[in-house]
Amino acid sequence: MDDSPASIARDIAAVSRISAVPSLLRIVCDNTGMRFAAVARVTDGTWTACAVEDQINFGLLPGGQLDVHTTLCKESRAARQPVVFDHASTDPTYATHHTPRLYNIESYISVPIVRPNGDYFGNLCAIDPSPNQLSNPKTVSMFQSFAELIGRQLDVEQRQEATETALLDAQATAELRDQFIAVLGHDLRNPLASVGAIGEILARREDDAAVARYGQRLRATTQRMSHLIDDVLDFARARLGAGMGVRIEAVPDLQAALRQVVGELRDAHPDSQIVEQYRLFGVVECDVGRVQQLLSNLLGNALAYGGNDQPVGVDVSLDQGWLSIAVANGGEPIAAANLDRIFEPFWRPVESAPGGGLGLGLHICAQIVRAHGGTLQVRSARESGTCFTARLPAIQGPAASTAA
Incomplete structure (x- = not known):
């Protein structure tokens, strides 16, 4: 030195x-x-x-x-x-x-x-x-x-x-x-x-x-x-294995597990407003811990980058065999040039404030969704805000218990 x-x-x-x-x-x-x-x-x-x-x-x-x-x-x-x-x-x-x-x-x-x-x-x-x-x-x-x-x-x-x-x-x-x-x-x-x-x-x-x-x-x-x-x-x-491993089990009350995640983040961000909506009736086959982690990362991202004066919305539904988890926020939209890169590991926009995360949260979300055989999409516009939507099959096949 x-x-x-x-x-x-x-x-x-x-x-x-x-x-x-x-x-x-x-x-x-x-x-x-x-x-x-x-x-x-x-x-x-x-x-x-x-x-x-x-x-x-x-x-x-x-x-x-x-x-x-x-x-x-x-x-x-x-x-x-x-x-x-x-x-x-x-x-x-x-x-x-x-x-x-x-x-x-x-x-x-x-x-x-x-x-x-x-x-x-x-x-x-x-x-x-x-x-x-x-x-x-x-x-x-x-x-x-x-x-x-x-x-x-x-x-x-x-x-x-x-x-x-x-x-x-x-x-x-x-x-x-x-x-x-x-x-x-x-x-x-x-x-x-x-x-x-x-x-x-x-x-x-x-x-x-x-x-x-x-x-x-x-x-x-x-x-x-x-x-x-x-x-x-x-x-x-x-990275060292073939993907993210998941342990699939039948979850009769996934709503309670997701509400717990929202409650923890609401306590951690007392100045932010979180609006929840659930249409979740029936059993979902998933790795409940990983799905909680998925919601936690998406919601944490929305609270970090959304407008402080606008609520963050959480919408969870089960429809025609698909579990949908959508997290929406207002504020500045994601630049079109960044939309294709936000799920890459260790990547953060150049305009991000110092002291933030490592650029892994959204990448891990994508891996969790992929391991469940689902999809993760994002749309972002100044008029409608930013919304991440994960769709997972509610009934998993035998292969879903291993890494995708």
């Missing part, structure tokens, strides 16, 4: 693309009493802020730098261990240390951020002019879990960037994408589970509404990341 301006800018941008980082920094402050927290890029020669939560007007913004020799992150980097103290003025080691006196801090914690391959990126750190209890194992463990998650996500970002750079070389692209899938699908599971558990604990804090809100936000973020991992693993299984 060099200290060229281009390299520093690239790393700052990589941290900014990790959507969970702002919530993590706020949780760090609210859960410890610290009023300044940062993700810093640290080398032997530079200390650069990549993300900041500043409640004391410290004056440091992303891209801002400190003399690394005046910081304790340099010591943490050298030892690859956390540096933490609760009250500098009374601490036998740091009472006369130049860093607390220079920056007028009494409490401090800095934890290394290390990529999975062992490369040192920087530190997750927090400071405050007042004393705070930081050295207890629970607080240090929280910082370490957050730092591990950031390090692994940086690795994912680095692999994704490398994949995008190598798009002109099909073989190299395939290899890099397999590496990306391996990291995202396996190595990220354990730290993500740890952070999700922390979010769950914080969300239950009835004594502090602000911390509970941050916990809920962190929980929602980890759930979204888990869904992204599931999408990538589904894609990998389908």
Whole structure:
């Protein structure tokens, strides 16, 4: 990791693309009493802020730098261990240390951020002019879990960037994408589970509404990341095998299963309006989990790209032996040039906002429908809006229990 301006800018941008980082920094402050927290890029020669939560007007913004020799992150980097103290003025080691006196801090914690391959990126750190209890194992463990998650996500970002750079070389692209899938699908599971558990604990804090809100936000973020991992693993299984496998069974009340999906997304998008209509009477032979996933992906896509001031419609019907699931939204139509590409894996429109999905949701929808022997179509116009319609045979043949 060099200290060229281009390299520093690239790393700052990589941290900014990790959507969970702002919530993590706020949780760090609210859960410890610290009023300044940062993700810093640290080398032997530079200390650069990549993300900041500043409640004391410290004056440091992303891209801002400190003399690394005046910081304790340099010591943490050298030892690859956390540096933490609760009250500098009374601490036998740091009472006369130049860093607390220079920056007028009494409490401090800095934890290394290390990529999975062992490369040192920087530190997750927090400071405050007042004393705070930081050295207890629970607080240090929280910082370490957050730092591990950031390090692994940086690795994912680095692999994704490398994949995008190598798009002109099909073989190299395939290899890099397999590496990306391996990291995202396996190595990220354990730290993500740890952070999700922390979010769950914080969300239950009835004594502090602000911390509970941050916990809920962190929980929602980890759930979204888990869904992204599931999408990538589904894609990998389908790619390595003959298609997406389905387990067909007779479902007497598919409507209840689909209503559950709509309810979960309605809770996740309280500001959006979802209008449901069901004409579903009789038994449907399908993989109920996959059909729920199909509706979840289509509805999530509509909520993400539809107009905020217009409702999203869900219309499910069973007619003449065919199950129809239609999801419609208003807003900007899909460009005609993109209609033929939206079901391709890892493809997103160039105008898509950063921080979105991986471009797998609609591809997986197409694979689920295909595995059931059905069709998935889309129409989009400014006047009528956008509508995805999946049609699946309600009675499956013997071959439908295997991958299509």
